[in-house]
Amino acid sequence: MTPPARFIGSEIYRGSSYGDWHPLRVPRVSTVMDLSRALGWLPPEAYIRSPRAKPVALHAFHTPDYVDALLGAETSQQVTPEIRARHHLGTPANPVFSEMYRRPATGVGGALLAGELLRHGGRLHLPGGGTHHGLPDRANGFCYLNDPVFAIQSLRRHGARRVAYVDIDAHHCDGVEAGFSHDPDTLLVSTHEENRWPRTGAVEEEGAGQVFNLPIPSGSGDDAMALARDRVILPAVAAFRPDAIVLQYGADALLEDPQSRLAMSGHAHLGVLRGLLPLAPRFLLLGGGGYNPWGVGRLWTASWGVLVRARLPERLEPPAQAVLRGLKWHGQRRVTTPPEAWLTTLIDAARPGEIADALRARVAALEARLVAWV
Structure with missing residues (x-):
């Protein structure tokens, strides 16, 4: 019997912010928790409070010097010029703030717990996860620690020999690729906006033959993701036959998100989620990017609804609407x-969009690689 879907969350996300000027000033995980409860989708027995990873556990990917620097920066609320230069702490992207260790360590703690909870199969949502840019010795792209790496490691320790990592964030998963690009037992599939920071993830990057990167042109809508899903993502994962799937579910590919120029609706994301769910007995859904509080909160809540097999309502009842009406987006003039x-x-109405010839050519190139790989 398949275990019921579970949700790992934490109250640390409710009051924590990177700063009033930073894109991650917006509420995200707390909105998903509140909205899911308002919809009746998150009973107490489905909710698990995330533990916080201990510093020594972080050494499985991050260097001890970096972990010490991160801890020290949270304690002192400042960094030296040397620490800033070496570890990229105290920068505009990765600022000093009051929970700069505890918040990402909570995401890693949830990722470590996820591998244990999925030992015998099931579905799990960790919206506080998905910080896929973190590198072993430095913070990178709003990410202080790389919880997807720890999730894959934990799944392995608890019986999953082959893990498929799929990433549909608007930004390429450079930190995860750095950790697993030469691991034959990890499949990495990433769709991301072309020429968007960190400007990695070209089609030609192959690693050990298990890396499939698909840059998507700016302005692409749902049809572009459907093409990627049907001809690259699902065929690659099915051919790999994973024991577990980790899906990084950044909401920044939505049209209304300020940190990309893609033009998708939530239907694009839900299509990938629904397509992947039958392909492995263990399924972990992470958060990721998403900087419009209404866009990210609604999409991640709808995705939790898919995991618990709920009917997604066409119109929200007043308690759920009240959660969304209570959101604020400070500092956003648009x-x-x-x-x-x-x-x-x-979920907004579908946004089909044109499929660029360049995208069709990249998909064809990856299909040719898939044939040779299989």
Whole structure:
């Protein structure tokens, strides 16, 4: 019998912010928790409070010097010029803030617990995870620690020999690729916006033959992701026959997100999620990017609904609407009043979009690699 889906969360995300000027000033995980409860999808027995990873556990990927520097920066709330230069702490992207160790260590603690909870199969949502840019010796791209790496390691320790990692964030998963690109028992598949930071993840990057990167042109909509899903993502994962799937589910590919120029609706993400779910007995859904509080909160909540096999409502009832109406987006001039659909629905109307010839050519190149690989 398949275990019921479970949700790993924490209250640390409710009051924690990178700063009033930073893209990660917006509430995200707390919105998913509140909205899921308002919909009746998150009963107490499904919710698990995330533990916080201890410093020594982080040495499985991050260097001891970096972990010490991160701890020291949180304690003192400052960094030396040497620490900033070496570890990229105290930069505009990776600022000093009050929970700069505890918050990412909570994400890693959830990732470590996820591998244990999925030992016998099941579905698990960790919206506080997905910090896929973190590198062994430095913070990178808003990511102080790399919880997807720890999730893959934990799944391995608890019986999953082959792990497929799929990443549909608008930004390439450079930190995860750095950790596993030469591991034949880990499949890495990433879709990301072309020419978007960190400007890695070219089609030609192959690693040990288990890396499939697909840059998607700016302005692409749902049809572009459907093409990637049907001809690259699902065929690659099915051919790999994983024991576990980790899906990084960044919401920054949505049209309304300020940190990319993709033009998708949540239907693009849900299509990938639904397609992947039958392909492995263990399934871990992570968060990731997403900087519009209504966009990310609604999408990640809808995805939790898919995991628990709930019917996604066409229009939200007043308690759920109240959660969304209570959100604020401080410092964002482009959206002073959210559209009514952001307050009353979980998923916007489909946004098909044109499929660029360049994308079709890249998909064909990856299909040729898949044939040779299989």
